[in-house]
Amino acid sequence: MTIKNEVNSKHLNLILQAIKVLTDRTASLTERLDKSLKMILEGIRANNGSIMIANEQGTELTVLASTKKHIINKKQPVNPKSISGKSFLSQKPVFIQDIHQDPDFAPKARPENYLTSSLMSIPLISVGDNSSYGVVNASDRHDNTCFEPGDLELLMDYSTWISPILQNSFLMDVLSQEKDRYKALSSELELKQKQLITANTQRSELVQMVVHDFKSPLSAVISNLELLSYIGMTEEQKPVVSTAQDGSQKLLEMINDFLELARADEFMESTEFQDISLKEVALKEVDIARPVAKAKNISLELISDKDVIVWGQKKMIHHLVSNYISNALKYTPENGSVKMSWKLKKSTRLTDKYPGVVTFCVEDNGEGVPDDMKQSVFDKFFRMKKDVKIQGTGVGLYICGRIADMLGGKVWVEDANPCGSGSRFCATMFSRKDNDAQQ
Incomplete structure (x- = not known):
């Protein structure tokens, strides 16, 4: 086996291991990204690196995984004058062997920014529309030497392989969150429904009780009016009693109808x-x-x-x-x-x-x-x-x-x-x- 074939085989095995880590659904997305990134950085002997994802508008990059834990979840405006911004906007890899010799970034090459002079930034390309949705960065090689073309090739292969997996992971996480949200909403609606059913039952029972309580004394009034008619009345009293009887009968019928409405609610529950x-x-x-x-x-x-x-x-x-x-x-x-x-x-x-x-x-x-x-x-x-x-x-x-x-x-x-x-x-x-x- 030639040295080149041996290197390619190592690169392939490393990428396969990184893919295996990324597809392990038992760990969180952040944990998977962090572990796979460390594996690739070790493969190119880089001390530092990060994975950054753009917002929907493509105006801001958020650090999802990084060797520097304090910058995780930090946001950075997409700026073409920054290395990650240039890679993201151009949709092309940025490979700088010596930043002090680069016409675009040499003025910014201060010791507090970069420990070494060699950096790489690879765009993450969306499978659907071939647009950038993030970048993978690497810097600070172990031996303070420059990154080599083989390192760039490995990082590019890693970016190419993880792009669809990463997109799918994002989608699965969103679906999982939506599932949890709908599950919580369903539980809340179920509780509300039970409360409404209970309230409706109590209301129906109350209506039946109150209306029934009205019916008993009203029946007594009607009975006494009928008794009065039977006993006999003066001509002046007859229209008064007749009006009272008509009104009482109408009220009794209304009470019966309200009871029917209450019973209709019972039918609906049967x-x-x-x-x-x-x-x-x-x-x-x-x-x-x-x-x-x-x-x-x-x-x-x-x-x-x-x-x-x-x-x-x-x-x-x-x-x-x-x-x-x-x-x-x-x-x-x-x-x-x-x-x-x-x-x-x-x-x-x-x-x-x-x-x-x-x-x-x-x-x-x-x-x-x-x-x-x-x-x-x-x-x-x-x-x-x-x-x-x-x-x-x-x-x-x-x-x-x-x-x-x-x-x-x-x-x-x-x-x-x-x-x-x-x-x-x-x-x-x-x-x-x-x-x-x-x-």
Whole structure:
């Protein structure tokens, strides 16, 4: 083996060892840079050296590793009149065998600046855009002699090999920091969410308690007013008591609606989903609503005979069906009709979780909903002007909308007849079975 080949082999082994150190993720980036730099400096017999990285603007160099520990993390403006600045800006190695003979740097060659007259500075070139992003410096050879071309070659090879590794290390460190930051942020958000859930639960419980406490004495007031009407009153007392009864009944209905809103929050927290017979729910709610329909002589019909199995929370389904029927009975005139139906279809959307889509509808022959209000009727506390004589606060349909969201479906209202009279309130929900579903 020739002397040149032997030197090249030593250089290659040294660079490979430095690369191995740089890629060791068990140590910090600073420790890896420091250790690998020392190995290379020993290879060229240099006492001092440093690795400097530029900021994003390329106006400042920061010392990341150095044999002089007191200058680590120090910043230096990029100056073309300095050795590192010239190497960084020119993107070319600066190799000075005797600084006292160099026309650019001889005036600055003072003993306190440089112990020897030979220095090297090699730019670190970015793999992506071939721009400089730092420099590697070496100075002060052991024997006070000048650096040789072979030393420059080793330092250049080191710079060439470590550039992509260094960039990757910077990126990995940034990603690690971002990961830690997002992890901390996630933990904080999780804590905030738990606090909000707790606060919301406490609020709902408080609302239910307060509203329920209002309901008890109000019920006593209504009972006594009814008793007073039964006992008998003078003609002057009758309108006063009648007004009090109407106001009390309206207030009681408002209290019931607020309780419903509180229960809607409970629905949102429920995860007890199961297969539910829609026909069974519908029949039960029809039986409950039958006395109200009979009082107005309204025909309450269940058109669909075949049962469908929907996926949901039982209280939610009952609440949605009950509210739709109650709403239809309120707005249907005497001697009118309310019809309930459903239809099962196969899902055609990739985003649907289940194969069967159930459309549930309740149709009435009332005055209908104007086109410009078809979206608003599901807003919280929405009431049409013509509804002043009909009791309610406008939360029933809002709750239906929230329930449909929880079930993964949607709600809407459409005209029951082409002429615009009557309304058909619909809601979609899902079935895990698509047997007998229409295409």
